Amino acid sequence: MHTETGCEKDLRRVRQFDGVPDLACFTEQLHYNLEPVVLRNSCFDWQPVREWSPERLEGKLADQMLRISSSASGYFPDTGSTCREKLSGRAFFERLKDEAAGRSPRYSYLDGSETFFNLGGESSSALVALEPEARPPRAVLSPFLVKSALWIGGGGVHSGLHYDGNGCNNFNVQVCGRKSIILLSPKYIDRLSMLSPDKFAHLGHFSGLSLDRDDMAGHPAFSELTLYHAVLDPGDVLFIPALWFHAVTSLEAFNANVNFWTLPDSTYLTPLLKDLVT
Numbered sequence: 001m002h003t004e005t006g007c008e009k010d011l012r013r014v015r016q017f018d019g020v021p022d023l024a025c026f027t028e029q030l031h032y033n034l035e036p037v038v039l040r041n042s043c044f045d046w047q048p049v050r051e052w053s054p055e056r057l058e059g060k061l062a063d064q065m066l067r068i069s070s071s072a073s074g075y076f077p078d079t080g081s082t083c084r085e086k087l088s089g090r091a092f093f094e095r096l097k098d099e100a101a102g103r104s105p106r107y108s109y110l111d112g113s114e115t116f117f118n119l120g121g122e123s124s125s126a127l128v129a130l131e132p133e134a135r136p137p138r139a140v141l142s143p144f145l146v147k148s149a150l151w152i153g154g155g156g157v158h159s160g161l162h163y164d165g166n167g168c169n170n171f172n173v174q175v176c177g178r179k180s181i182i183l184l185s186p187k188y189i190d191r192l193s194m195l196s197p198d199k200f201a202h203l204g205h206f207s208g209l210s211l212d213r214d215d216m217a218g219h220p221a222f223s224e225l226t227l228y229h230a231v232l233d234p235g236d237v238l239f240i241p242a243l244w245f246h247a248v249t250s251l252e253a254f255n256a257n258v259n260f261w262t263l264p265d266s267t268y269l270t271p272l273l274k275d276l277v278t
Ligand SMILES: O=C(O)CCC(=O)C(=O)O
Pocket: 151, 158, 159, 164, 170, 172, 179, 246, 248, 249, 257, 259
């Protein structure tokens, strides 16, 4: 197990801010710093953080059809074994219980494919019962919301290293459980063996280095790269700047997040894109 200071490679701790900064402070000191930041405990009073339990979510979603991914390894996407299917919320929560009890060889994941809000398309009718409770909290420090989505899964789920293909900033709010996240600057894109979109349709924003968190810190591919690390608890928000790579490991038996993608502005993007092309 790697720690933030030890073993093969040091992980740099993501900058932390306690609570919700005011917009000017966030914009000037945090966002334009071009690095991720954890807004610690900034959503402790948000209704989902206060009220969503596995039982409540199951009750609200039981009769809805959800797009669920599953894989044999727990890695998403596992290009060999990931499959997608529509399951009722009731069947999905039963599966999570079976997985937690060791009664299933697969890992199931509601991986952000159901949306509360979707500027570019329809939001999911499956989430209507939860939507009024999932409006952006104060810690989503942008008026330019593009999309928000729900993530629910058990322990051992790992979202592989990728950047968000929509090019947006991401305010990722931890609601239940805990997640460990490794982040890397987009300037390393050439070193990350990106999957070919010709071979893996829709996965061109994923790195082909299929590594879990522990492998990652020790892997030679990363030896010269700065890896940032954060662990999110309920009520924390991770701000992932547009195009930053992230790999996410679910740590508890039940984990839920809501993320909010917002439009990045050109003041932020210009230096970032300059860095990428020079
Ligand atoms: O929580 C996860 O497993 C992945 C989250 C993610 O990739 C995102 O918020 O863009």
